[in-house]
Each structure stands twice: as structure tokens, then as C-alpha cells.
Amino acid sequence: MLIWLALACKEPPDPVDSADSADTAPEVLRGALSFALPLAEPEAFDQVVGVDHDPEVHEGIEELLCTDYAGRGFPWCYDEHDGSDYLLEGSWDRMDAGSVAVLAAASGEVVDLDDGNYDRCHGDLGTGGVSCDGHPRRANYVIIEHAGGVRSRYWHLKTDSVAVTIGQQVACGEVLGLVGSSGNSSQPHLHFEVEGADGVVIDPYAGPWSQPETWWAEQNDPEALPGTTCVD
Ligand SMILES: [Zn+2]
Numbered sequence: 330m331l332i333w334l335a336l337a338c339k340e341p342p343d344p345v346d347s348a349d350s351a352d353t354a355p356e357v358l359r360g361a362l363s364f365a366l367p368l369a370e371p372e373a374f375d376q377v378v379g380v381d382h383d384p385e386v387h388e389g390i391e392e393l394l395c396t397d398y399a400g401r402g403f404p405w406c407y408d409e410h411d412g413s414d415y416l417l418e419g420s421w422d423r424m425d426a427g428s429v430a431v432l433a434a435a436s437g438e439v440v441d442l443d444d445g446n447y448d449r450c451h452g453d454l455g456t457g458g459v460s461c462d463g464h465p466r467r468a469n470y471v472i473i474e475h476a477g478g479v480r481s482r483y484w485h486l487k488t489d490s491v492a493v494t495i496g497q498q499v500a501c502g503e504v505l506g507l508v509g510s511s512g513n514s515s516q517p518h519l520h521f522e523v524e525g526a527d528g529v530v531i532d533p534y535a536g537p538w539s540q541p542e543t544w545w546a547e548q549n550d551p552e553a554l555p556g557t558t559c560v561d
Pocket of ligand 1: 410412413414519520523
């Protein structure tokens with residue numbers, strides 16, 4: 330999902346104290362995987378809305394209270410967001426002009442997908458939520474399972490753009506579909522989400538509010554997108 334309202338954010342909570350938590354924190358699986366940015370044309374994306382590391386759950390307008398991996402608030406994240414949204418520059422015009430390919434972030438097996446759902450869902454000023462113009466609010470998506478049972482999810486794809494099948498082995502960088510706005514989406518973007526074998530959401534970005542090791546092959550600084558180079 331993507332929230333599209335604008336509001337200032339509260340001060341972030343304290344960062345994770347890695348020295349303190351090292352004894353008790355579950356082991357991070359870093360090392361088995363290194364993700365590449367799952368987008369064919371990184372220059373077509375001008376903003377990332379990331380995973381929320383603030384454990385509090387908010388309601389109403391406070392849903393914009395959040396903390397991303399680098400300690401930033403909205404619009405770098407929003408409450409309870411469990412993935413990274415890459416917003417398509419040029420929005421609907423760019424989507425209609427062919428959009429941008431979504432790529433596998435690492436090699437693995439396609440374990441689930443859906444396609445054929447309406448891809449022009451948008452923010453609805455009347456309700457403050459998302460409208461799919463009377464169509465079911467279902468996303469076109471692909472899920473890949475990687476080494477160690479880690480899964481990556483690619484959400485909101487363009488209608489009839491999914492280019493893989495369930496059970497297919499894909500290489501890092503292989504085309505999965507096109508960026509769209511299907512499902513709980515207010516504008517064309519990719520929601521990229523990573524989940525460990527235990528079902529717990531992993532923010533691939535390392536930072537003082539996230540885990541210390543990045544899951545990106547090349548994370549880069551917070552103002553820039555991760556690199557597109559595949560290493561697996
Ligand atoms: Zn999202």
C-alpha cells in the first residue's frame with residue numbers, strides 16, 4: 330500500500346543498540362543472499378517509501394508516524410509499512426507509455442503470482458483510501474523463494490504483464506512484470522517486500538534503526554537507490 334497524504338512526523342525512537350541486542354537478537358541470514366535493485370530503469374524512480382521500524386501502531390492521521398532504517402519519518406515511510414515502495418516518476422503517463430520492468434532481486438523459484446487484476450487503482454480523496462473504480466482491490470504480483478526460504482514479493486504490477494510462471498526458476502535480473510497500480514495502491518509504484526523463512530519481515534536496508542548488515546549487494550547512501558548489479 331502507499332499513503333499519499335502529507336504531514337510532518339514525530340521524532341524517531343532510539344536506534345537499535347547493536348551491542349546490547351547482539352546476544353538476544355535472532356541471527357540475521359545475511360550472507361546467503363545479496364539483492365540487486367529489482368527495477369530495470371532506476372532513473373525512472375524518484376522516491377522510496379520504506380519499511381517502518383517504529384513498533385507503535387497508530388490510527389487516523391497518525392498513521393503517517395513512522396521511522397525508516399535511517400531514522401527518517403514520513404514521507405520516507407508510513408506506519409506499519411512492511412516493504413519498500415519505489416514511486417514511478419511521471420506516474421500514469423509513464424505507466425501508459427510502457428512503464429518499467431520489475432526484475433528478480435536475486436535468483437530463486439517463483440512460488441506464487443496473480444495477474445489480470447485492474448491496474449489503475451488510485452488515491453480517493455473522498456475516503457482518504459484507495460479506489461479501484463469498482464473493480465476488486467486485488468494486486469498483480471510475483472513471489473520468489475530464495476536460498477534459505479527467504480521470500481521476495483513484488484506487488485501492484487500492471488495488468489497482464491506477469492512474465493513468469495509458478496515453479497519457474499529465475500535468475501537475478503530476470504523480468505517478472507511491469508510497474509503498475511493494481512491492488513492497494515494509490516499511484517504506479519513497485520512494493521518490494523522481503524520475508525525471512527520464519528515469516529518475519531526483513532528490511533533489506535541496513536541502518537541504525539534496521540539490522541547492521543545490508544541485504545543489498547550495493548546499498549548506497551540514503552538519498553540514492555541500491556545498485557542494479559547481480560552477484561549471485
Ligand atoms: Zn508498499
